[in-house]
Amino acid sequence: MQKEQIFSAATVDRAIEKALTELHMDRDAVSVEVIEMGRKGFLGIGASDAKIRVTYEVPDEVKPAPKAEVKTEAKPRPAQDDTPRLVKAAPQSAENKKPVQRPAARPAQDEEKPRLVRRASGEKAEQPAAKPTENKKPRREQAEPTVFVKPEEKPEGEWSAEAKAAVQFIDGLLVKLGVEGRAYVTAQSEDDHLRIEIEGPDMGPVIGRRGDTLDAIQYLTSLVLNRGTEEHVRLTIDTENYRGKRAESLERLARKMAGKVARYHKPMTLEPMNPYERRIIHSALQDYRGVTTHSTGTEPNRRVVISPEGGRRYAGKRPQRPQQ
Numbered sequence: 001m002q003k004e005q006i007f008s009a010a011t012v013d014r015a016i017e018k019a020l021t022e023l024h025m026d027r028d029a030v031s032v033e034v035i036e037m038g039r040k041g042f043l044g045i046g047a048s049d050a051k052i053r054v055t056y057e058v059p060d061e062v063k064p065a066p067k068a069e070v071k072t073e074a075k076p077r078p079a080q081d082d083t084p085r086l087v088k089a090a091p092q093s094a095e096n097k098k099p100v101q102r103p104a105a106r107p108a109q110d111e112e113k114p115r116l117v118r119r120a121s122g123e124k125a126e127q128p129a130a131k132p133t134e135n136k137k138p139r140r141e142q143a144e145p146t147v148f149v150k151p152e153e154k155p156e157g158e159w160s161a162e163a164k165a166a167v168q169f170i171d172g173l174l175v176k177l178g179v180e181g182r183a184y185v186t187a188q189s190e191d192d193h194l195r196i197e198i199e200g201p202d203m204g205p206v207i208g209r210r211g212d213t214l215d216a217i218q219y220l221t222s223l224v225l226n227r228g229t230e231e232h233v234r235l236t237i238d239t240e241n242y243r244g245k246r247a248e249s250l251e252r253l254a255r256k257m258a259g260k261v262a263r264y265h266k267p268m269t270l271e272p273m274n275p276y277e278r279r280i281i282h283s284a285l286q287d288y289r290g291v292t293t294h295s296t297g298t299e300p301n302r303r304v305v306i307s308p309e310g311g312r313r314y315a316g317k318r319p320q321r322p323q324q
Helices: 012-023 161-177 209-225 242-264 275-284
Strands: 002-009 030-036 050-057 116-118 124-126 182-185 193-199 234-238 291-296 303-308
Touching: 002 012, 012 030, 012 050, 161 182, 161 193, 161 209, 209 234, 209 242, 234 242, 242 275, 242 291, 242 303, 275 291, 275 303
Parallel strands: 193 234
Antiparallel strands: 002 050, 030 050, 116 124, 182 193, 291 303
């Protein structure tokens, strides 16, 4: 069963945090539709809160079946008869008692004699002992955990001047952040696309909340790398395969939300994402039947909206029909 509630706060992000706190749910378990973005006003005049509509699923309530009434009918008492009662006979003496014959105990399985089997020639031979049954393997084997494979490092003698400057800048940032680690150029780097890997014992502070810190390091390094140059060099910074795992998570989220949109025929708005993550959502749903995607808002709060196919046709006011 699907339910929806309306929450309001100063900003859309605060309204979403308020909804998740009150509902005790994760962000991936709800869909958010922005009703009003909210306005700051001038000196507090004309300010209005942002409003969102949160849609989520709750399990259907199962009503207990009514208990059937059991009617007990009074049994009639048996009529007293005048027949004489039987008197128990006196116990027999030990001499008159017959011995009770009990069946012989069956021998244990390992002590059983081998059975004889008649062959086609007429000879009798011992039947071979049955093989012990082996435990059958389960139908579905447990998937082995994926092991992170460290990207191959490119020899330092083959690094370009831009690559050396980028690695030096990243190492300096790690020292300022107080994070133990180092950066190096991977073998998958190309002339116009530089790929850098950061390794260390704890890369949690480098990744940040949903990759915010890693994106900031990549943005700052890209500014340093392309400063004062005519040709733009693309840069990708990764650590512990975070980019690949994040892409798989976004694709699963996109398919899950698209299924809800196709089922309930209501548009759903995702959380704010950077251009790289929005591109993953659009690419994952470009061949999904029954839904369309588009982006709305301004950076850094630009979001992806998943709508039922044809839902954007009347996004604004419907045109008035001419009077006949």
